[in-house]
Amino acid sequence: MSDQTFHFTLGPVQGFVAQARRTRDFWAGSFLLSWLAGAAMLAVKQQGGTIDFPSPDDGYLGWLTGKGSGDTPRQGCIPNRFKAIQCKVPGDFDPVHIEQSVRDAWRALAESVWTRDLRPHDPSADTRAIWERQIDGFWEISWALGEDNSLLDRRKNWRTHLPPVEGGVKCSMMAGWQELSGAVAPGDACLKDFWEGQRKQFPRDFDEGEHLCAIAFIKRRFVGAFAKLSATMPDGWTLHGWQLDGQMPSTLDLAAAHWVAGLDGARSEDLETLRAATENLLDGSDGGLRLLRCVRETRSEVLTRLHSSALFPHVLENRALCQNRDKVKEVRKALKILDCKTPPAPFYAILLMDGDSLGQLLQTDLQAPPKISRALNAFTSAVPELVDQHNGFLIYAGGDDVLALLPLEDALGCATAIRAVYLAAFKEAFGKEGCSTISAAVTFAHVKIPLTRLLRDSHHLLDDIAKDATGRDALAVRVVKSSGEALQWARPWLCALSVEAPEQLTITRLAERFAADESGEAADFSSKFFYRIRERFAFLNPPKGQPDAEAIFDLEQATSLLAVDYLASGVNRGLTLKIQEAEALIRPLLKQCSPVRRYTSDEDKPRRATQVMPMVPQAGIEFYQQPRLEADAALLVRFLAQKGRERS
Structure with missing residues (x-):
């Protein structure tokens, strides 16, 4: 019997993680998905398989078998998709056991939560029926055996998983799933009675008017049942939980x-x-x-x-x-x-990062998998400390993915630091630079905006803007105010980082210059200047609807014109700035306002764009700048400097 490759995936990822009403829900979805993927990995190893990619964290897996040491894991660190090699088939390896292990782990956790939180309240038969239907029908698990790397995607395209039909009142967190009371309509007495009982028992865990399905209930309440969890798996080994601190920053x-x-x-x-x-x-x-x-x-x-x-x-x-x-x-x-004249700014940040084109690297270099695994292990082990250093809370770091919540002031610096560690890890593993890059999406969000919407939009910002529209190895930033999206800016990393201080973004340095420093000295830019910048750019840009038209002024001419406007905005405050000094201040701002895309050498280049040189040239990579100015970069500078506060 020859060795074959086993491919496995567990989902829905976004349907489980991103549907969240609190930061705790967000964390719980990510943590549990990683725990279930860990159960699948252990099931593979129990049958003599070895995980080829990604290389599992044995320290983390030790906790799943009750043999962990050191600090208990608090964040997810295992991707939901992996492949394993050295799995004997057909006699010694049974792929069905892997799927069954995941389903048994999920059912064991669900039953622990039910026994601890719901059974003491003598729930109705309807509630139990809803619970069992949703627990059994939620997860979509796909696997394949064979050497072709496209097998798993082809298997998923069969679409054999059909979620159960859901009636009644729907869950407040998980769209489309029925809440647990079994109420037919929102006004039914059983709806009010059931959830008032839950709120009385767990006042901090259920908001007024909140009604949850079984999946959402587990995300909200599993922490209390996790420490005593113990479940026997199909191959005779025992899966464990551990003591968790369920406290999260809001x-x-x-x-x-x-x-x-x-x-x-x-x-x-x-x-x-x-x-x-x-x-x-x-x-x-x-x-x-x-x-x-x-x-x-x-x-x-x-x-x-x-x-x-x-x-x-x-x-x-x-x-x-x-x-x-x-x-x-x-x-x-x-x-x-306390003389608190100004309240906190009501904005925080969601940071989402993902490695670029790792699948292509795996397919083109047969020696790549162990090197990639070594690089990713070094990378993910460094991320928790980096996020903590930047005053954030890590939701997930596994494989080439990172998800974290941070204060507004720290998000861009954290993204920059994580990128540096990622590049260093791959350079160390491969012995050269440029083997892999990483893109990032930072969403600055008003605290009133629902988390579920923000998480969905963050993936769009990363996949469609940073990667597809900007060419990968890029950073995309979006500001979402309570009234809706305010601005969006994206740029390749090598055109966004400061030449003078490569560990910082130019946009961040500009924001520091715009803000008054602690000693009360005047800022380099006035709010009046930024307020009028959209109007000025409309005058300087090519006519709307004519993408191939040439700009009315080139970048240097635009710099001179805006320098005059800048001097008229009141920044001098009694001092006399020369036009050349004003141009020196305006030039780096306008460069960040000029859209740039990263291209590989075999991609078609835009007709009217101008090639620009990045801070560090890369073989086979070119950067092209569009002949227009976009105000969102300047408005982002103002937003960062004012920390989301509006002032004149």
Whole structure:
């Protein structure tokens, strides 16, 4: 019996991870998907298979067998898709056991949650029927045996998985799935009775008006049942869970992190007054701020326990949430005592990163798999510390994928640092540069925007904008305000990084120059200048609807014209800047406003574009700049400098 290659995938990935109402739901989906993929890997190894790509983290897999050591894993680190080699077929290796192991693991977890949280409340037969139908019908598992790398995709195209038909009232988190009470219509008494009972039992876990299906219920409540989980798998081995800390920073914690850290040094009595007032208003904090380094390093118990939601005006003004207006006054009074003139900016960041064209590298280099696995293991082991250093919370780092939540101030720096580690890992593994690149998408989002929508849009930003539209090895940034998308900017990494400081983005350095520094010195750019920039660009650009038309002015002429406008915007403040000095300030901004795309040597190049040289030339790669200016880069500079606050 000869060795064959076993291919396996588990999904739906986005249908499970991205449908989330809280950061905790987001994390739970990613964690559980990785845990189930780990169960599949262990099932392969139990039958004598060895994982070729990606190389599994044996430390993580040890926890699944109850033999883990050191810190318990908190983030997912195993991709949902892998292939294994050295699997004897047909006698010694049974692919069905791999699928069955995943389904048994999921059922065991589901039953643990049911036994702990639902059975004590004597649920109806309808609730149990919904639970079993959804647990059995959710996962789509595909596998194939053979050497052809396209086998798995062809197998998935059969579309043999049919989700169950769902009636009744639908889940608040997972679109299309029935909630658990079995209510036929929203006004049914059983709907209210069932979920009021859950809210009474678990007041922090279920919001008013929230109704969940079985899958969403498990995501929300599995942490409490995970530590005692033990399930026998088809090949006789035992799968385990472990003790988990289910505490997560909220989106409001992320938005407020640096603002809260800035309170360090204030009088302890005043800080305690603020903490007590916020807790009295909103029933205490869940402690999510302590997970963010900038707050944690203050070593202030009061600050780590602050209820960040009560720091935002839109929350205090919400009379449904803050019904006791006297308590709201106490919070505002405490903020005034601390001389907090400006509230936290209501924005945080979602960072999504993914390696470029690894599949192509695997197909063109037969010696690549072990090198790629070595590079990815080094990369993923470094990511958690990098995210923590940038005051963020890591959701997932596995294979060539990264997903993290960060404060607005840290997201672009974190993306830049992660890219540097990725490139270094591949250079070390292959002994040369340029073997693989990584693209990133950063979404700066208002805290009011639903997470599910943002996660879906982040994947579009990464796949369609950073990779397809910008040519890969690129960064794409989007700002989503409460009123909708405000701006979008993308650029190849090698044209976005600063020549003077390669560890920084030019756009970040420009934002620092726009913002007034701590000593109160004047900024290099005025808000008035940015406010009028769309109008100025419309004048300088080729006519609309004529993509092949030449620009009215070239970049140097546009720089001179905008330098005059810049000097008229009030930046001098009594000083006298010469036109040449103004041009020196404007030039790097306009370069970031000129769209650039990365091309491989065999791709067709645009007719009117101009080839530009990146900071580091690459063999077989060319960069072309379009003859127009886009205001979104300049508006991003203003957004970053003002941290999302609007001011004149």
